[in-house]
Structures are given as C-alpha cells and as structure tokens.
Amino acid sequence: MKNDYEIKNSKEVKLSEKVRFRCMRCGECCRHVSQTVVIEPVDAFRLAKFLQCGIEEFYDKYTDMFLVDEKTAFPVFTLKTTGNENSCIFLKGNRCTVQESKPRTCRLYPFWVHPCEDGFSYNYSIERRHHPRGSLVCVKDWMHENFREEDKAAMQEDWRVIPQIAGILKKLQPYDESIREFVLSRMLYFRHFAFELDKPFQIQFEKNNKELIAVLSKRLA
Template sequence: MPPKPGRYLPCFGRRTGGRMSDAVTVRPKDWVPFRCRLCGSCCRNLRGNLMPEQVDAYRLARFLRERGEVEYMEDFYTNYTYPDMLEGFFPVFLMHTTDPDNSCVFLKDGRCSVYEARPRVCRLYPFTAFPGQREKAFNFFQCMDSHSAHFSDGKILVKDWMYQNFSREDREFLTAESDNLLTLGQLFKALGPDRLKENLFQILYYRYYNFDLDQPFMPQYEENTEELKRILQNIVGR
C-alpha cells in the first residue's frame, strides 16, 4: 500500500513521528475538551513534517495571489515548500519552516498569516478525518498530542467542529485522493528509480502544478489525475 500523506501523524498531517496510537476515535456526537489559546504551539517544530495537500496549495495560492505574493500554483510550491520522496518513490512537497523553532513559514508574530486559507489539517485540529468503509462516509480521530493546555478546559462538539471546518470540497477531495493514492503509488513504484527520475517533471506537473487558479479545483484534480495515470500506465507497460 502506498504512503498516504496525513497517515503518518493522523492528528496533524505530519510525515514522521506519529502513530495511530497518537489519536483516539471520536464520534460526531461526542463532546471533547478543547480550547484554542492562540499560542501557536501546533505551528512549531514542523521541519520535515507538514505536507500541504493539492487542495491546500490551490487555496493558499489563490489567497497569496490576492496579496500579490504569487501568480501561479507553481509559485506557491517554489516559494513556500520543498520536494521530498516518501519511501523513496512517492513525490511530495513539505512546507518550509523558519528558525529557531522550525515554525511554519506562515507563522508571523505568533499568529497564522494565512488563517483564512490555512491547510485542512490546521483547520480540523485537534481532529483528523479519513474516508470510512461501508456505511461510514468518514472516520474521525482526536489528536492526543503534547499540548496539554489545549485540552484543559472548554468543550467542542465533534459534528459542529466538522460542519464549520470540513467543507464539502475537502470531503470530495479526501475521498478521491484516498482512492487514487493506491493506484498512483503502485505505478510510481513500478517505474523503478531510474524511470521515476526520468519522468519526475511530468509527475509533478500533473499532480501538483497544472491548476488554473481561476477555475474550480476538483474538475482539474480529476482530469490531471486521470491523465497522469494514463501516462504512467503507458510507461510501465512498455
């Protein structure tokens, strides 16, 4: 099974250091102790961990374009992320961080400077969601992290939190991405190191770059993914 961005640390979409034991299952009707204290703790110590999903990058690029900081989707990846390989064969982008505490590049003066367009894992914190099976559309989990002050008082209802922060587009993307990752991971692995390197630009282009910021995200994602599958299947079948 291919690596799944977000699977490594369910509570914050981090690539390393997390286990499913770091999270507990919650139900939509559950009340959970939580209060955001605007401390920025969950925005720090992220070096090599935080992977923006394509829909996150699309929203951030649109938001930053309004501020005159980027023009195209590729500009976001160039300016705010760097490339890496999961398991040596699955290309991803990781968010840049800043010293001295490896905080998110968008944390400015202790506050998120892109709050309106922050990634899904940031909006859902202290929860995360994965597509379910059978009758369940999604399974929800609560992060059990070291920021104990977050869970000392206050209460939130899981279904209300998801209603406010887990949009229909998020759900559509996460469901489609979960289905596509298995096929893409198998194709990337089947290419082998040499052919993966030879075709890396095409992979990055269709998986991450080829998005018109003035057009809806999901139709472009679906078209790009199908085209990438077709190209890779042809290469693997040679």
C-alpha cells in the same frame, strides 16, 4: 492511512462525541513543525490564490518537497519553517497570516481526518497537555464548521486514485535514473502544477489524475 505519530498522539472519536478542548492562542501548534504541515494539492491551489502568486511559485517559495520513499518517487510537500524554533513560514508572532486559506490540516486541528470505507474516520490530538481541557466541543459541529466540501471531495478522489497510481509505480520498479525522472516530473506536473487558478479545483484534479494514470500506464506498456 494514519502514521505512527498520529496513532500515538491521538484517540479515535465519533462525530456524535464531545471532547474538551482549550486553545491558548499561543501559536505553539505552529512551532517545531519541520516537515509536518502537509500541503495537499487543494491547499496549494487555495493558498496560491490567496497569496496571488502562481502555483509553481507557491510551491517554490513556501514548501519543501520530499519523497514518500526513494523507491517510488512519490512527492509530498510540507510548509517551510523558519528560525530556531522551526516555526511555520506563515506564523508572525503568535498569528497565522494565511488564516482564511490555511491548510486543511491546520483548520481541522486538534482533529485529524482520514478517508475510510464508510467515508471518514476522526481522531482527536492529545499531544498538547492543555488541549483536553476547557469547554466541550462537539466533533460534528467542528467538522461542520471546518471540514469543507472541497476538502472532502479531494480526499475521496485521493482515496480512489492513490492505490491505482501506487500500483503502477510499483510495476515500474526498479527505477533507473530516466524512469525516476519521468515519474517525478509527471507526478509534479499533473498532481501539483497543472492547475488554472481561475477554474474550479476538483474538476481539474480529477482530470489530471486520469491523465497521470494514462501517461504512467503507457510507460508500462
């Protein structure tokens, strides 16, 4: 699902297309990013490993949590920002200090990828004026280099399970405080915290989603 900002500031492209792109290495894309750089569970898993900290510690130290809406208690995480310019917490000077493990959204930039019926759709950001200049970039090559198999698998899993989870959350409404607490704690545990960093991500993600759906469904019964 694309949000309004993405629709307004991007245009859809096909894998076979070539677009002009110029990176000035100015770090501007990493400033003014309050509540913007979304951290998916697979990003948190990779970054916690890279930073050699626990996964809950990673969320606590480096991210802000907010809810998609007050009704559902569906948590979303974004990277914390610092300073007057709301710079990403990992930006030092003009340099990303987690380059090797930076979130999917940063690796794919200036493209956005969305899951759809046929696989994925691709958008090219036109929010910075200097970007659509410079040399030609083939979308397919960019994706080949930056869109990792583990990101594709995680996105496809979310495409499959999020409608199921959202359906259950809707049936549990209206929430009183105890249901809200129950939903939020289960969502946080199964989708974000219950991962062993020395084991593969995807297999744990699929198992956790399955258990989450079972636990939420049980509450409905």
